[in-house]
Amino acid sequence: MAREHFDVAVVGAGMVGVCCAMWLQRSGKRVVVLDKNTPGNGTSYGNAGTYAPFGCVPINSPQLVKSLPGLLFSKSSPLNLDWAYAATHLPWMLSFLKNCAPDKVEHTTASLANILAHVDAGFDPLVSAAGAGDLVVSNGAIYVFGTEAAYEKAIPGIAAREQHGVAVEVLDADPIREMEPSLRMPIHKGMHFSDARHVLNPKGLIERLFKKFLSDGGSWRQREVGSVKASADIVEIDCNDADDLTCGQLVVAAGAHSKSIKGSGAEKLPLDCERGYHIVFKGAERKLSRVVGWQEYGFNATPMEGGLRIAGTVEIAGLQKPLNPERIDFLTDKAHRMFDGLGEPNEEWLGHRPTLPDSLPVISHSPRSERILLAFGHHHIGLTLGGITGRIIADLAEGRVPNFDISAYSAARFTR
Template sequence: MPDIDIAVIGAGIVGTSTALWARMRGHRVLLADPNPPGSGTSSGNACTLATYACLPVNDPSVLTGLPKLMVSRDSPLAVSYVHALRNPRWMLSFLANCRAARARTIAGQLADLLSHADAGLNPLIAEAGAEDLVVARGQLSVWSTEAGAQGAEAGLALRQRLGIPFTELSPEQAREMEPGLRLPIERAVHFPAARHIRDPEELVRRMHARFLELGGTWRQSTVTGTRAHDSGVEITLDDGTYTAGHAVLAAGAFSKRVRGAGAERLPLGTERGYHLLYAGEAARVTRPVGWGEGGFYAVPMARGLRLAGTVEIAALEAPENAGRLDYIARKGAEMLGPLPAPDSHWLGFRPTMPDALPVLGPSPTSERIIHAFGHQHLGLTLGGLSGRIVTDLAEGRQPNLDITPFRPSRSFAPL
């Protein structure tokens, strides 16, 4: 008989959500990570439950703008030339998914998943007693140039067709909503269903604490490998070995480092994201505000004002890019007026597949190992739902939504 029912590898928002869902259903659960729960990529995001964010980074404009993206210091998307040459298959697959028809398909698949996101996360927020961390003021998106405003038209029209609610605002209405904005406003949209979390790391910590209260097992240890067999999965940690009925791989961008779990066969890449934190400036905005041309968010949170976002496609182990931090600081001042020196900065690693869709389903190596990673910008938003889905799979139950587009066995570069 296995030592435990479900072993969860990774204690970010996805892994901790999975562990809590599974324990709430009465399973014997082991959660393992070498780092404290929520301290990795889950700690530094833009704090937003972005149920509207179905438009993938795979945009047709990338196809025409790629040469500039590799050299420009004034773009929200940066691509490492060296990394692209070392990973040609990933880059070609990424670009194949930037075709207009394919990007529309991806948006529809993400919209379907996002429509269930709150139902996956809300029960965990309630279970963890974390309602005080949730702010329901929607999200404001603004564009500061005529070209940007026109460029947003296709994406907004697609969102409208996909049933995502939003309200068009005049520049005056946007300024009334957020008087701290200093940039020109050509177009503004409010997404009323969006919420934000005052401290994402604290949310994961509370979920983890509730998991322990319910009798879950925690090991702050590295999972070095897995070995599946007919009756279960052998999990090897730094400090021992366990047998489990099922294992869930939710180690984000580091999932390929777990030997034998099957992620090493998949084209898992990394979108590196940055943020700056200004401890005394949270009052600059009252809700998450995204600047379209800038490619980042200004978010009021418990720790201060966080300017978070941009995308850097580069190696997981590449050094911190000071140019990305400088970009956010410069653009932040354009957006909100002069800012003091930031109190801290951060680099995190968004796990990203070349089609911008998460991986949810049985591993190529065994149905006893379930994958739950690749959520790119949507880990906080989709973590609770992903945890519920993979718990269903471990129980042999069919989730109440179609997860076929997210299966690990899919083609990542469709013709």
């Protein structure tokens, strides 16, 4: 039987894959999306919903190295490390720490600021085409420091943001409490990002985008992609036990699982994951009017459709381990310190942020073949970067040069 053929196949129907599919379709391609699950059920399901053009300061930093002993051994730390996992993934750990050197951090910050300056041009046209503007709230975000010590540690990051043109205003406690009167935790100061937005339902947004993609003639097959083989003319896609496909170009946008697609070139890259958690308090969304992050504890509280979502923290423990109940207790405890009268959470969730050790995404041709494009590694800001990633991928697929320098996101930085 002849195999189905498409101009482009996109593997992964998360925020990144769906945005790639839409931008490729807009440049006239016949596109199929392949995902082992239904759209928007991976990491993109459970994020904090913060559209964060301000997110150029990476987790890697000289301060992280200095604070590491405290972070690793304190019960109230936003970072949790599975030592057995770390021992078997030492090269990634060491590379991540190497990228905490000041010159590396400067490069990452500048490269993130470079792409973040273009995010609206990737996100807004898709949201508007999908009629999903009602799911996006423009009301800024506040990241709070409970103590002077926490604020002091953040000063270099604030300066870096200012240097890269990010709109950030440092506020004292009183104006923050006026803006968000339900906050109960101690507040020393906060950063106000006036051009931040938030999404009321990240999965709902992806579903709307995907509906538009399908109604404009896009195709969808629920398949798990095992391996791919690029030749001079086509890419053959092995869909494990289901019918195989072929395509002219392939986009790997399978988030933290991208390495599992053999033959794509992704398997050679140092992709790992930073696990993150969320809990939801149903009916408590009115406690906030915008995203509020609590910096010391590494999470955001976001008012969403039907509930207040508390999402964040970092756990290094890989893709296989089940949800760690201690992380849920951590978030629940901090949420109760942040607000009165929340009760018990109604939902618990674990997700896997796809992360390269330099905290930059890979958005480029694969070192394996010009027919394969890679779009993953968006770590803490994939909801924000999905749209612009799709736009870059559509440019690369067409042989167009994007209108800003994308060399920092090339997979070749790991294979040279």
